[in-house]
Amino acid sequence: MPIHLLIVDDHPVFRCGLRALVEKEEDFEVAGEANSGEEALDLLARTCVDVLILDISMPGLPSPQLVEQVLDQHPTVKIVVLSMHDDEHYVREFLGLGAKGYVLKRSTGTDLIQALRAVCRGGTYIDPELTDAILPAYTGRPSTKKSSKQLELLSERELEVCRLLALGYSHTKIGNRLSISPRTVQSHRTHIFDKLGLEDRADLVRFAMRNNLLL
Amino acid sequence: MTVAERQERTAARIVRSMLSAPILLKILGVGFVVAVAFGGTTFLLFNHVAKRIHLQVIEGRARSEATGLAESLERPLITGDLVTINRKLKRATGMRQDIRYIIVRDARGKVVAHTFDHAVPDDLLNLPSAPGTAPGSVRLLGSEGGRVFDVQTLILKGKAGTVQLGLSDRVLVLQNRMLKRLILGVLALSGALGAGTAAALAYLITHPLDELRNAASRIRQGDYSARVPVLSDDEIGSLAGTFNHMAKSLEERGRQIEQKERARLSLLRKLVEVQEDERKRLARELHDQVGQSLSRVLLTFQCARRDCECSDQQCLDLEGLLGKLIDEIRRMAWHVRPAVLDDYGLGSALERYLKETSKRAGIPIRFECSLPDNSQRLPRAVEVALYRIAQEALTNVVRHAQATAANVVLLAKKGVVTLVVGDNGVGFEPPEVMGLDGVSLGLLGMRERAFLFGGELEIESVHGSGTEVLVNIPLENENDAHPPLDC
Ligand SMILES: Nc1ncnc2c1ncn2[C@@H]1O[C@H](COP(=O)(O)OP(=O)(O)O)[C@@H](O)[C@H]1O
Numbered sequence: 001m002p003i004h005l006l007i008v009d010d011h012p013v014f015r016c017g018l019r020a021l022v023e024k025e026e027d028f029e030v031a032g033e034a035n036s037g038e039e040a041l042d043l044l045a046r047t048c049v050d051v052l053i054l055d056i057s058m059p060g061l062p063s064p065q066l067v068e069q070v071l072d073q074h075p076t077v078k079i080v081v082l083s084m085h086d087d088e089h090y091v092r093e094f095l096g097l098g099a100k101g102y103v104l105k106r107s108t109g110t111d112l113i114q115a116l117r118a119v120c121r122g123g124t125y126i127d128p129e130l131t132d133a134i135l136p137a138y139t140g141r142p143s144t145k146k147s148s149k150q151l152e153l154l155s156e157r158e159l160e161v162c163r164l165l166a167l168g169y170s171h172t173k174i175g176n177r178l179s180i181s182p183r184t185v186q187s188h189r190t191h192i193f194d195k196l197g198l199e200d201r202a203d204l205v206r207f208a209m210r211n212n213l214l215l
Numbered sequence: 216m217t218v219a220e221r222q223e224r225t226a227a228r229i230v231r232s233m234l235s236a237p238i239l240l241k242i243l244g245v246g247f248v249v250a251v252a253f254g255g256t257t258f259l260l261f262n263h264v265a266k267r268i269h270l271q272v273i274e275g276r277a278r279s280e281a282t283g284l285a286e287s288l289e290r291p292l293i294t295g296d297l298v299t300i301n302r303k304l305k306r307a308t309g310m311r312q313d314i315r316y317i318i319v320r321d322a323r324g325k326v327v328a329h330t331f332d333h334a335v336p337d338d339l340l341n342l343p344s345a346p347g348t349a350p351g352s353v354r355l356l357g358s359e360g361g362r363v364f365d366v367q368t369l370i371l372k373g374k375a376g377t378v379q380l381g382l383s384d385r386v387l388v389l390q391n392r393m394l395k396r397l398i399l400g401v402l403a404l405s406g407a408l409g410a411g412t413a414a415a416l417a418y419l420i421t422h423p424l425d426e427l428r429n430a431a432s433r434i435r436q437g438d439y440s441a442r443v444p445v446l447s448d449d450e451i452g453s454l455a456g457t458f459n460h461m462a463k464s465l466e467e468r469g470r471q472i473e474q475k476e477r478a479r480l481s482l483l484r485k486l487v488e489v490q491e492d493e494r495k496r497l498a499r500e501l502h503d504q505v506g507q508s509l510s511r512v513l514l515t516f517q518c519a520r521r522d523c524e525c526s527d528q529q530c531l532d533l534e535g536l537l538g539k540l541i542d543e544i545r546r547m548a549w550h551v552r553p554a555v556l557d558d559y560g561l562g563s564a565l566e567r568y569l570k571e572t573s574k575r576a577g578i579p580i581r582f583e584c585s586l587p588d589n590s591q592r593l594p595r596a597v598e599v600a601l602y603r604i605a606q607e608a609l610t611n612v613v614r615h616a617q618a619t620a621a622n623v624v625l626l627a628k629k630g631v632v633t634l635v636v637g638d639n640g641v642g643f644e645p646p647e648v649m650g651l652d653g654v655s656l657g658l659l660g661m662r663e664r665a666f667l668f669g670g671e672l673e674i675e676s677v678h679g680s681g682t683e684v685l686v687n688i689p690l691e692n693e694n695d696a697h698p699p700l701d702c
């Protein structure tokens with residue numbers, strides 16, 4: 001039993017190429033081509049489709065909505081996204097919405113077939129170029145120890161300076177606000193960083209948010 | 216330091232403190248000095264003249280009393296009528312209270328009669344008749360009862376004897392004292408009047424000056440509507456008039472500057488808007504048109520290659536090249552304007568940008584982002600502005616700072632979105648004025664972008680320990696004042 005494909009892309013020539021590519025495989029059969037999201041929904045209602053190949057930069061109905069609607073109405077349809085965007089956010093969003101595959105257009109020829117087979121088997125396929133990006137980007141950064149005890153290290157004044165620094169105030173502004181010189185603020189900052197073992201303002205903001213200083 | 220120098224210095228200090236006294240005090244001081252000098256001189260002069268007149272008057276009286284008495288005593292003395300003599304003496308002293316005593320002597324100098332209760336005091340008897348003093352000259356004697364003027368007159372040229380008479384000036388002294396008091400009183404009164412006048416004068420001068428000063432300080436604080444009343448036609452009045460003229464032209468100029476600033480901001484906003492529109496269009500075209508077409512070419516090529524089962528190296532190379540080309544186009548589009556910024560917001564776009572920059576520059580860039588989640592995006596135009604600011608700031612870090620680490624904070628709290636870009640590099644002295652002669656245009660651009668949204672940008676940099684660029688943009692209120700840019 002062949003696998004029925006629906007190609008959704010607003011570039012006819014690209015659809016053509018794609019059809020040529022997949023029809024080389026014996027077990028694939030193109031059940032239809034759609035020029036837009038609306039057309040795709042229309043076709044889906046009339047034809048039997050196993051896998052939907054979707055270009056996500058089409059005018060008209062926004063692609064995320066299309067994915068949601070398709071899966072809502074046809075939960076068995078598997079969606080493989082074909083996209084120019086190599087940003088992890090797109091991958092995350094569409095996989096999160098229920099798409100089973102994400103393939104970059106630039107690797108169509110080699111990877112699309114693999115992706116189609118993988119999703120038919122019930123798996124998920126992400127373009128190898130993107131797997132690095134999608135894996136948690138946390139590069140083993142030692143988290144600042146969360147402990148409210150650290151807060152007790154700070155004097156009243158330092159706590160206030162800490163809070164204002166985390167809110168993105170400049171030394172000058174903090175100085176004006178607390179009626180001290182920017183230089184004094186600078187030295188408070190040095191003390192705070194030393195006491196808490198922080199390195200930069202980003203650290204400080206993280207610390208402040210963990211300890212609910214920014215409310 | 217010599218004494219002279221020290222004195223000079225003290226004098227200079229006194230002059231300085233005198234000059235720094237308020238005008239009221241100065242005028243009063245001058246008035247006081249003049250009053251004291253004038254009044255004092257008057258008083259001294261009066262005293263001097265009064266003393267001389269006093270002497271003349273008292274001497275004249277003493278002489279005429281003595282002469283009168285001498286004439287009336289001629290006959291009794293010749294006849295030796297002691298009773299008459301005594302009666303006359305008594306009458307004389309009874310009528311004139313200020314005649315202290317009378318001594319009558321005969322031609323040989325023997326005391327014939329006198330007005331003392333007992334004996335004639337010795338010192339009066341032995342009064343040496345100063346040589347050369349003509350009879351009739353007046354001598355001043357002191358006694359318990361005050362000053363006494365003593366005069367001796369010959370009776371019948373001395374053939375009958377002499378009369379010696381002592382006249383006290385007490386009445387005159389009392390009169391004199393009263394006169395002096397009167398003069399002092401008049402002087403004090405006129406002094407007080409003078410002081411009052413001086414105070415009034417000082418007020419007349421200083422009041423308009425105070426008004427001028429208040430108006431000037433209002434102008435300094437930017438309130439160009441400050442004016443002063445022109446109360447008189449004198450120098451101060453003309454100063455006030457000139458001041459008002461100045462304030463008016465300042466106000467005029469302030470308005471012009473404000474208008475120019477508004478026009479500049481509109482233009483800037485328009486430019487930014489057009490630029491971002493253009494970039495968006497360009498990125499889209501690159502991405503969706505050029506990129507897609509190249510993808511299509513690649514796809515077709517791959518199909519064709521598979522059809523003819525060609526694995527020629529040249530074909531493989533071409534395929535690789537096409538892939539690289541697509542990557543390049545994608546990268547270009549992303550640089551011109553990342554689609555993520557529009558589709559997923561500032562946090563996502565920055566995250567990607569920082570990752571890329573960190574890789575390119577070879578330094579770690581920490582990113583702390585605390586924005587409302589995606590459903591509540593910031594105003595799009597603010598996102599774009601902050602993205603561009605962060606881009607410029609990080610470009611500067613990479614290009615100028617020689618930093619070994621950078622960090623970026625993005626957070627929205629209390630209706631303000633804040634972006635901080637920090638580095639640990641060499642630091643620099645932010646220029647006071649940016650953009651003059653095309654210098655620091657990058658910094659100026661950042662500041663203006665923030666300014667367009669009612670925000671502000673600060674740069675804090677310490678030589679040797681790094682730089683922080685801080686941007687604050689208010690979220691709610693300002694949006695009405697600045698129509699959202701459609702970019
Ligand atoms: N993060 C930084 N660290 C050190 N110097 C900086 C930094 N940012 C800016 N500067 C200095 O400020 C100058 C002006 O910056 P900018 O206005 O962006 O102009 P440009 O980058 O074109 O030189 C730079 O030439 C550099 O000397």
Ligand SMILES: [Mg+2]
Nearest residue numbers: 610611657658
């Ligand atoms: Mg620059």
